[in-house]
Amino acid sequence: MTTPRFQQVWDANPELTRLLRDSATLAAARRAAFDYLNRQEQLFLNHEFDIHALELVTIIECTDVMKQVISERSETVTGHSALRILWRKARGELVEDTVAPGFKEEFRHLFHGIRGQSRLYPEMVAGPPPQLTGRAAARERSRGLDRLGERIDGWIRRYPTGLDPIVARRREHNRRRIAEQFGGSPQEWANHVWQLRHIVRDSATLGRLVKLTPEERSAIDQANDNHIPFGVTPHYVSLMDYNASRLCDHSVRAQVIPTPEYVELMQANRQLGTHSLDFMQEHDTSPVDLVTRRYPGIAILKPYNTCAQVCVYCQRNWEISRPWADDALAPADRLAAAIDWFRSHPYVREVLVTGGDPLVAGTRFIAGLLSRLADIRHIERIRIGSRVPVTLPMRFTRDLADVIARHHEPGRREVCVVTHVQHCYELTPETVAAVQQLRRRGIAVYNQMVFTRENSRRFEAVALRRLLRLAGVDPYYSFNTKGKEETVDFRVPIARLLQEQKEEARLVPGLVRTDEAVFNVPGMGKNYVRAGQHHRVIMIRPDGRRVYEFHPWEKGISLAPTYIDTDVGIWEYLEWLESVGEKPQDYRSIWYYH
Numbered sequence: 001m002t003t004p005r006f007q008q009v010w011d012a013n014p015e016l017t018r019l020l021r022d023s024a025t026l027a028a029a030r031r032a033a034f035d036y037l038n039r040q041e042q043l044f045l046n047h048e049f050d051i052h053a054l055e056l057v058t059i060i061e062c063t064d065v066m067k068q069v070i071s072e073r074s075e076t077v078t079g080h081s082a083l084r085i086l087w088r089k090a091r092g093e094l095v096e097d098t099v100a101p102g103f104k105e106e107f108r109h110l111f112h113g114i115r116g117q118s119r120l121y122p123e124m125v126a127g128p129p130p131q132l133t134g135r136a137a138a139r140e141r142s143r144g145l146d147r148l149g150e151r152i153d154g155w156i157r158r159y160p161t162g163l164d165p166i167v168a169r170r171r172e173h174n175r176r177r178i179a180e181q182f183g184g185s186p187q188e189w190a191n192h193v194w195q196l197r198h199i200v201r202d203s204a205t206l207g208r209l210v211k212l213t214p215e216e217r218s219a220i221d222q223a224n225d226n227h228i229p230f231g232v233t234p235h236y237v238s239l240m241d242y243n244a245s246r247l248c249d250h251s252v253r254a255q256v257i258p259t260p261e262y263v264e265l266m267q268a269n270r271q272l273g274t275h276s277l278d279f280m281q282e283h284d285t286s287p288v289d290l291v292t293r294r295y296p297g298i299a300i301l302k303p304y305n306t307c308a309q310v311c312v313y314c315q316r317n318w319e320i321s322r323p324w325a326d327d328a329l330a331p332a333d334r335l336a337a338a339i340d341w342f343r344s345h346p347y348v349r350e351v352l353v354t355g356g357d358p359l360v361a362g363t364r365f366i367a368g369l370l371s372r373l374a375d376i377r378h379i380e381r382i383r384i385g386s387r388v389p390v391t392l393p394m395r396f397t398r399d400l401a402d403v404i405a406r407h408h409e410p411g412r413r414e415v416c417v418v419t420h421v422q423h424c425y426e427l428t429p430e431t432v433a434a435v436q437q438l439r440r441r442g443i444a445v446y447n448q449m450v451f452t453r454e455n456s457r458r459f460e461a462v463a464l465r466r467l468l469r470l471a472g473v474d475p476y477y478s479f480n481t482k483g484k485e486e487t488v489d490f491r492v493p494i495a496r497l498l499q500e501q502k503e504e505a506r507l508v509p510g511l512v513r514t515d516e517a518v519f520n521v522p523g524m525g526k527n528y529v530r531a532g533q534h535h536r537v538i539m540i541r542p543d544g545r546r547v548y549e550f551h552p553w554e555k556g557i558s559l560a561p562t563y564i565d566t567d568v569g570i571w572e573y574l575e576w577l578e579s580v581g582e583k584p585q586d587y588r589s590i591w592y593y594h
């Protein structure tokens, strides 16, 4: 990508540039800019210019963002002033380049946008020509939709899936090779306890099973030296390709192999005790040990504090000490107190049993826990959060499926499972079989996907959703990656999530795109990001990162504080996309998602 120059910002809107340049003070610049924006908006809304309705929408959106960004309130709230930078730069008072490329690109696009020159629609492809009607028009439109369908298919075909026969065969071979290394038979491989006993916990062992880059090896070593949990089940290792190119298995490796930056930041955060670790502020939302409550009708129960393996960007990475830890079960008295808490809170009708990963615990424990919860009359839904269908699918024995289904009583109480599949390459025939064990017993299975760099390319998440539906899993949430500092090299700008929802997810049938894009706001809970009424861009910082103000879910119900968060930069994200072979041009409308 070519580094933008300020001149391109000025060229995008000479009139606004002149107004900034001619203002003697910052206050005068603000007044002039507001006057200009109001005037422009009125001209466009009053039909002074002949402009397409969609371009008009962009004008209104860009004008609104500009007003937010240059307002005194936003400057006070964020401690930054983009207007001061623009004003001083326009007057030639900032000699050196004090701002990042992303800052210039943001304003270049905004300056174009408020003039109705977004250039989002270079070729004005509309429906059939107006002279066509009836069947002729329908056929023409159908041909257009075929062309679009072909393009979408082309994108999706770029992502191999774990259900492709060729990939399944490769993994069959991996399984034999890895089992041999551990001296395990096919029967042992299919036993989840054998899998747990052979969790790969260091780079030396993993390096014998798949090739590792020096960087991967050193990051794992660093993590182990600093007690940052690391571990991978043999099953999950078999999803990795032997060579370390990350061509197909990038999402699989990235899920469990930390990056050097992650390890470094985790160490720093631990030493400083920053809030980034307990990012969701669970300490402040836990009315009793093992319970977290952020909503009236549902609360979280965390009876088991470990997993079969550890996801690098896990939200609870500050609580989980190691995979399959032997001290992970909550003490009986604390668990009893937590269950009592549910019993004494009749409006909490749903319990999310999570952890850790509760399905890694023993079947007897799970059976006991579920029946104690089912004993509480007002609990109408028990939701189990587990990544075991992906990390340890052999855990879904008939016994376990029976235990889960035992308290599922249609019309009285629902038991369901929410899993976490990140990528279509992660899905395997074993995962599908595990899901089917549940579906056959009437248990619904949902998916929560975290939208990271590893699944954020064009139509990559769509490829996953399509396959999930075919496997019997309903897409449920697409999570933005929050602001946890140590996960910065996984994070994707909110604008990309909005673009994905609008330009990709929207193009598949409704039953495939049942998930909702959300940002999990610390201490508050899930905030829908799709609708503009839930958030606003209020600043663009000198480093090009947007500052968002999120509105709490209580908006319109009760007065609750808003939440301010700085996103990752769009420019840096596009640079990363380019480094993995994408064309930034294919994502060009991203700047117009706010």
Ligand code: SF4
Residues within 6 Å of the ligand: 306, 307, 309, 310, 311, 313, 314, 315, 316, 317, 320, 355, 356, 357, 386, 387
């Ligand atoms: S399975 Fe869930 S709780 Fe466990 S490490 Fe992964 S994200 Fe965290």
